[in-house]
Amino acid sequence: MSKASIIGAYNTAFGAFVTKDKQSGLMTDTKTYYDLLIEAGRGAIADAGLDAKDIDAIYVGSCSPAGFVNQEHVAPIAAEIDPALRFKPMTRCECACASSSVALYDAIYAIEAGRARHVLVIGVEKMNLLPTPQMTHVLACCSHWPSEGSKGWTFPMLFAEYAKGYQSHYGIPTETLEQMLWTVGALGYRNGAENPLAHVRNGPQTVADIMKLNELDERGRSKNMMIAAPLRLHDCSLVSDGAAALVITQTANVSNKARAVEIAGIGHSVERLPENVRPNMYELMAGKDAVAKAYKEAGITAADVDLVELHDCFTINQILSTEALGLSADGRAGFDYLDGRFTRDDRVAINLSGGLKAKGHPVGATGASMHTLIYKQLIGEPIGVPAKKADIGVTFNVGGSAVTNCVSVLRKL
Template sequence: MSVSIIGTSHSKFGRLEDKTIYDLILEAGRGALADSGLTGEDIDAVFFANYGSMDFNNQSHLGPFMVEIDPGLRFKPCVRVEGACASGSVAVYEAIKGIESGRYKNVLVVGAEKMTSLNGKGVTATLAKASYMPLEGEHGYTFPGLYAELGKGYMAHFGISEEELADTLARISVKAHTNAMQNPLAQMQNGSNMEYALHVSDKNPMVAYPLKLSDCSLVSDGGAAVVLTTTERAKELKDKVVEISAISMMCDHISIVEGKRHNWEHEAIRRAFNKCLDETGLTLADINLAEVHDCFTINELVIYEALGLTEPGKGREAVLDGSVFLGGRLPVNTSGGLKAKGHPVGATGVSMHVLAAKQLMGEAIGAQVEGAQNAVTVNVGGSGGTNVISILRRVK
């Protein structure tokens, strides 16, 4: 059973002062429904992705709030899933299984997060609850600190110098900001430059060595949604059809500091991506673009290696030879990524699927990768505990 995307919506990401979590949900859900041409009556189930509304918005149990998107959704199953910053792709994954089970024909997936409501106070503490608190959060680790562990582990394991890593990460950061300048929905559209991103300064402080502010993604509000159906039905309904040809979810030990998994690589991403390749019969060379989880620039670097774009420890090569830039062999985060597009955590995975689908339809939100046929999305929760990889393919 093959599943395709027949409707998408994507809000502006950023500090959206006049939008509540409820607004973000309703707009995303109604937008994708309208884009699909279906009504609420046609939808058999809704999946909602959100990480922290219990803290951020003093509101949980938002599954049934999906009923407010459209009167036709009353008495439908509406399930909230949470997988930290991978919640969005987990929702897509569950939705696909729902269609594969034969229970559903058409499914709506909504991801939304309203993070700026705390006005900066406590956002980091709320996010830290996605770490393993007894060994991480309770010892003062926040996510910059946990991804700093990945950075330090990467340098130590592969013998990468501080200077070399800083240069690589700065290039990844500048790439994100440069790409975001073409994305009207991106949170940061003013660009960046190596002079800023490479050096510690008042405006670019060291947040958690070796990660500077320029290596960190954003605190954002935003929503995104997709409508899914069988590929067979999608081809009847739409002129352009993008299939989710494979999706794989793999969990690993929640803690990166405990030592049960390596702090220099993402083995679960490598395995999950290879599973997707096996299922589709594709190779990396067939993939034309990637939207990956650059919550911190070091993570994008390590993901290059998990995807097999370079040998382990050699991710820098993909930056230096231009592979991951627009026009390269695998443009990564043409949207600006979490770094510059923004990272409303529950929406991020759904956003990745929207962005990849729009690229493959030739209707990119931002810079278009011409003639792209296949895309990959890589969505990570926590420091690598939850990992969801999708391969999307234009099939009509």
């Protein structure tokens, strides 16, 4: 079976593309959902050196456009990229924050089946038009509604359960866990400071900087407030707007190998949706299964990986994902981060983009963005911090509370 390869990609800037009237609270769109989708799609086709007529199918990953911007049936928006795309098959995929990784996998299946030669994959989300309570509600619909969302459980609360389970299982003192989480957060901010597309480029770049934000002011308030113990504000990813897109084809069709990256292996594993029925709330069990599948298909081990873009929706998930990927022993990732591992100078670098913590997290766009960033690193056109060594990169994208787990191994041709 011939593998698929990425031959072009594009990432929009990530940010909050709205203005807010302080008196009325009304939001005004400055870059719409439609703008973002079209920009990313056009950019990827151009980057692949193709014309729109060469695209045979389009898959769009988007988490909750109806909730965020009152628009369902979003895949046909891609027809506005270019008139030549009219009448092409277009499909939307939804798997919470893993929506565009799943869209990519569906595109791969179309390539492998011989139904399409060139496929465009777009991930997009526009989150900042909603006030925080409404935005939180839309995201809560990605949890198990009867046992979680309807009971007032938010995603910080759901991932806090993993943090508490991890701390308890490995007997980690609270002060040590805090240092681990702050170290992870600071690393993301340092890398994000050099990413020209990042949502936040001026975040606190050291543990000391984050600790300073923990202090209470004269009114008893903190700039790093506790959201869901032990997770504070700076343990949480951003609410972002943005899009990313990829063009893929069969590796056998690649004409310019210098700008092609093979998708050497994928793993797609799904956990039970409610957290209260899962054992082992101290590890990503389905994540480990997805990693094993992707590594096996690609014929690699963790020792072969040079760089990773992983799903740091919360700092605890970066620690859990590092272990799931086999880059740290179980229970040791936090200590490895404390020891200075996984920086741009390490054998394997993690989230050189700044990750969801600094680059941003427009949920439907995140998977496509991860693949775009690794692709650009592997062809020698890095966005932000360049990798020290770049032959094999891995993406680890999560949907929901570690429910949908998508792992891709990308290899330079």
